[in-house]
Amino acid sequence: MRRQPLPLLTLDRHRALPWWPLVVFSLACQPRAPARQPETVVLATDYAFQVPHEIPAGVVVFRFENQGKVPHEMALGQLRAGVTADSMLAYIAQGNDPGDLSDGVVGILIAAPGKSSLGTLSVRLLSGRTYMMICQFTDADSLPPHSAMGMQYSFVAQ
Numbered sequence: 001m002r003r004q005p006l007p008l009l010t011l012d013r014h015r016a017l018p019w020w021p022l023v024v025f026s027l028a029c030q031p032r033a034p035a036r037q038p039e040t041v042v043l044a045t046d047y048a049f050q051v052p053h054e055i056p057a058g059v060v061v062f063r064f065e066n067q068g069k070v071p072h073e074m075a076l077g078q079l080r081a082g083v084t085a086d087s088m089l090a091y092i093a094q095g096n097d098p099g100d101l102s103d104g105v106v107g108i109l110i111a112a113p114g115k116s117s118l119g120t121l122s123v124r125l126l127s128g129r130t131y132m133m134i135c136q137f138t139d140a141d142s143l144p145p146h147s148a149m150g151m152q153y154s155f156v157a158q
């Protein structure tokens with residue numbers, strides 16, 4: 001016994017499938033451009049960071065603007081769970097390696113004087129975790145790093 005083709009697949013003059021469902025389906029399946037994340041702007045001055053008061057957990061896109069007269073960096077690190085910014089600073093002040101209390105550097109942005117960083121830093125911040133940003137640049141070998149002159153900032157992602 002020979003099978004008859006399924007009626008839906010039969011294309012002839014009398015049973016032509018309408019074309020518009022295919023167009024609607026193909027338009028619905030088009031890849032969409034990802035939603036653009038708003039940027040969180042971190043300002044650098046000589047010698048401090050200006051950061052929004054609250055930084056939410058989740059994906060955050062940082063942009064770094066240098067309003068100072070010397071180059072600055074924003075090196076962002078994630079502290080180990082349970083480590084506070086104060087305990088980290090005390091640990092560093094004792095001459096210890098900050099890497100001992102950190103999960104690592106999340107990323108670094110650099111900006112020339114009066115300029116914005118050429119790129120942005122997209123980070124997935126974990127809720128309740130503490131992050132520190134520092135600038136380790138120095139203006140001269142005889143001077144301390146900018147972090148010791150005030151360029152350090154910590155926040156807890158909410």
Ligand SMILES: [Cu+2]
Pocket residue numbers: 071072073135136137146147151
């Ligand atoms: Cu700096």
